[in-house]
Amino acid sequence: MSLRIVVTVKYVPDATGDRHFADDLTVDRDDVDGLLSELDEYAVEQALQIAENADDAEVTVLTIGPEDAKDALRKALSMGADKAIHVEDDDLHGTDAIGTSLVLAKAIEKAGYDLVVSGMASTDGTMGVVPALVAERLGVPQVTLLSEVSVEDGTVKGRRDGDAASEQLEAQLPAVVSVTDQSGEARYPSFKGIMAAKKKPVESWDLSDLDIEAEEVGLDGAWTKVEAANQRPARTAGTIVKDEGEGGKQLAEFLAGQKFI
């Protein structure tokens, strides 16, 4: 029996670009180049490894995002995923985490799944809550923030490094997993992989394909509202000294002046 793995990946503005807000206070996705969120590359990697270790498995990558988000899917396909689903609809603009989890859950159910693999957080929103929300909606175990993961005989196991302790987790499939950047470096797409990706199927779904009403998502359907976004004032230029033998002492003097010593 085939193991059906769905990997959720997000197309995000490049963190090293000059990210800002659009007039409607949503993340501006036009002026900064987008890419597959680096943290979701780890999810693709772990999904591919799980698939390689299974007798028979199929890896589907799923994204919700604008037209350009296809780039993120192509990258994941060139890493080795088998097929892709792109959920795109004008009414999705401005959807919050709660809405995103609704669309993902519906799409995952429609696609059919035994295992969902997500990243630890998106690099733009950085909430780190979507996998937990998707698990809640699907009514399946959440096995999240893993720095090590394996699947065997219908059981997923992993290690979650928390604040106070490192925990070993275990759950039966179907389940939702998320992996951290400690889970292992993601592979680079090979030339062969890039060529093969061009022929792999990418399905496009909109809200009506998922039986979701426009009011349930988008900026108007969001359950939170951003009222203001202001660029942080640049930090006032500090004092910079060159060490000529007394740098440590000068720094101590500064710290004493600030009452840290």
Add this chain to the structure above:
Amino acid sequence: MAEVLVYVDHVDGAVRKPTLELLTLARRIGEPVAVALGNGAADTAATLAEHGAVKVLTHEASEYAEYLVVPKVDALQAAVEAVSPAAVLVPSSAEGKEIAARLALRIGSGIITDAVDLEAGDEGPVATQSVFAASFTTKSRVSKGTPVITVKPNSAAVEAAPAAGSVEALDVSFSAQATGTKITGRTPRESTGRPELTEAAIVVSGGRGVNGAENFSIIEALADSLGAAVGASRAAVDAGWYPHTNQVGQTGKSVSPQLYIANGISGAIQHRAGMQTSKTIVAVNKDAEAPIFDLVDYGVVGDLFDVVPQLTEEIKTRKG
């Protein structure tokens, strides 16, 4: 006055500092009612009362330690149904955010994560967040249901505000999902005796410039002279020089101390994401062009192997 639920992060009854900060913020909105779960829950009451909790709802059950996240969501949902609060505040740890998100979905409410400040507003609490690696500050509000808000450590002062803190048992029945993810083993972190990274008033960090695990003793010595926590950049962590639990940045801890000292760290955007809201920033780096110098209040261009030990000595001398 409206009640505000505060989820208590504690270890066997010892309340962690971010929860006390939440009580300060909760008092701006209403009367804090604390929810403490698991082993030692009732032992939290005295501390919570000192800091303003009018009531402490407790529930002890082995499920909280044996299964991931969901039992705590069930309990918090029971508390929301019992109290009908004006808002629910949860500390912004990785687990706290997951608990808060699932709760919000269940009770039909919006969620705001990683608030760094909170004020009362005409249409409910207004949360301040710091986004895009702290280059923007936003003000947001939950527009549907009971606001569920997670708050980062060091977002408010801990204040004494004695209140009744009467303990009441919370009635919880676990959902079918509660036992879905079993915790089959737990290795507690070894205590270093240093302050908790996210809670510390001073953080001293080392990066690739530290150039080796053994050299981190220089960073630790400086930290100890100041009573500080030790942080590390991802480059230092990936090289295996320092544990991942100490990583500062986007995929590590986010810190907001009074003083942050970066040693041999270039200041990449992902590192800045975790430290840019620190009050005072100091850096030691031998490259005058390193982007970290754009952030500093005081910077020393020099070799950390000269500057840091000299600084440590001078601090020790001054402290006597």
